[in-house]
Amino acid sequence: MLTINNLHVKIDNKEILKGFSLQINKGEIHAIMGPNGTGKSTLGNVLAGKEGYEITDGEIIFEGENLLELEAHERAQKGLFLAFQYPVEIPGVSNANFLKAAVNEQRKANGLDPIAPNEFLKMMREKMELVEMKKDFISRSVNQGFSGGEKKRNEIFQMAMLNPKLAILDETDSGLDIDALRIVANGVNKLHTSENAFIVITHYQRLLDYIIPDFVHVMFDGKIVKTGDKNLALELEEKGYEQFETI
């Protein structure tokens, strides 16, 4: 589904990703772990199409297409989803209107008619239950006045509504208490099928107790230095990232 080959990315003339490569097939859950400053968020932002990054080498193929040639909204329409580490507040735009616009843009890109209002409402209510959102959520402005946990749950809620092929969770667990963590993990697990895939970017192993990864990659100094299964995460928890500094 996704192939990243030898990706080199600079920001402000500083190279952050230094030959990053990764292969993701459908149905798989990949965890990417690493210390701060190693380029984890850069990876997420570059995949989503955020401006300001200079791609100096390498390629990204998503579902057979050159991802780097698509704009951010086109990538989302093709089924790529980034759950932000710090979701922004958007006063004046309600959660309902925001999602209706997103859902309809996706449908339009796929040659479908806009969603019927009652169908949309039904879908919203269903997905809200999945992440345990309160009823007033629909009319509230996007993320406005939300706690950290609520913002992260909103990311998972949006993921449920848009049903992406590839979802990248950028440190979704940061700042979450155990209850919020469980809700987020539960949401992801319920959405996981043999047709979609997940990249779970995390600093701590804890989330991976709830979202069991098929592969764990260690990212260090802008590239993947080791790949293993879920046990690698436990090993990292014990030994830390220092072991990679000599490589």
Add this chain to the structure above:
Amino acid sequence: MLETLKNIKFQNKEQQQSLENAINIGMPTMKQEEWKYTYYNKILQNPFEIATQQKLSETKFDVELVPLLQEEKYKLVFIDGIFSAELSYFPQSHKFTFWNNNNIEQSNTGDFLLELNNALVGDGIFIEIQDGFSEEENIGIYYISTIENQIFNLKNKIKIGKNVQVKFSEYYINPNNISGYYNIVSYIDIAKDANVVWDKIQDGGEQYYLTDNTFVKQDRASVYTINTITVSGNIVRNNLVIDVDGEYAENHMNGLYLLHGKDHCDNRTLVRHNQPNTNSNELYKGILADNSTGVFNGKIIVAQIAQKTNAFQSNRNLLLSNDANIYTKPQLEIFADDVKCSHGATSSQIEDSELFYLQARGIGKEMAKSLLTLAFAGEVLERITEKNKNYIEEKIKSDLNIN
């Protein structure tokens, strides 16, 4: 046009005096602080003609051009500055007195626009609403232009009695987008415990000019809400003065200016808190695109005896282009020591992080900008009358291409 004015001789003494006053005072210039950013001269450089009674009989106006008018129950309609009894209909209560009156009087205000208005005034509104009158339905005042290059002067006097509940809206309708200049002066007296809501919907097109001077006096425990929504205008200058003369009175001033092309909108407000325990709440928001210019000057004066006054003012601007300009100046003069007053002014562009968030969810850049712009306007829109809110929202959406 100034030359034309100099050659006029009125029969009416008071008009003639005002005309001479205006000529002596001279037009506002940009050397004056209050007119620093608004080039009034541009208005009178146009070859405007003074609207006269004769013209009305010559024009045929098709009401169907104005759906808003058709749906309105109560309406006071002025076509090219002349009152149309045929198209108007006002509340049939003995407590509601209306007549078409030019309200000419002896005047020596020292203000060019006010003197000009008194000199040239044609028709105008005189309304007296007696104590206890209450009306749910909006009363619409329509200024409709059909003849090109006219200058319309209207002077309105509205006396609102005790405990009255009433809603007014003023509309500028210019179906053929012609050039014209409205110089409107309104005096509104609000008695005790009355609640008045007033929407000014200024949508006369990019070719019209408007100078609006509105003077309001509030008595004890009255509530006055004024919403000034400017959607177009070559030059629009609103001067609002509210004297809070009664304890426990409060007012809410909401403004929204949505400017494109070379529109210019200048909003001045002055609130004088003359009694203790009064509140004023001001929120003006501007959205400026292309080469448009916005000016905001909000002044609050709290007299020494006006203890426990709460006065809050905020002006926020969203600039959608590098060539748009906003000049904003809040002013607070506080002479009492037990008050809560604040003011704030901001100007910003669309937030990149908000834009990217929407794009990352599949919403294209243009649509995302539109959603964010509509959201910015929303804070003011939700404060105006439902009917007007829908009208303005539709206008913004079609401007921004959102469905």
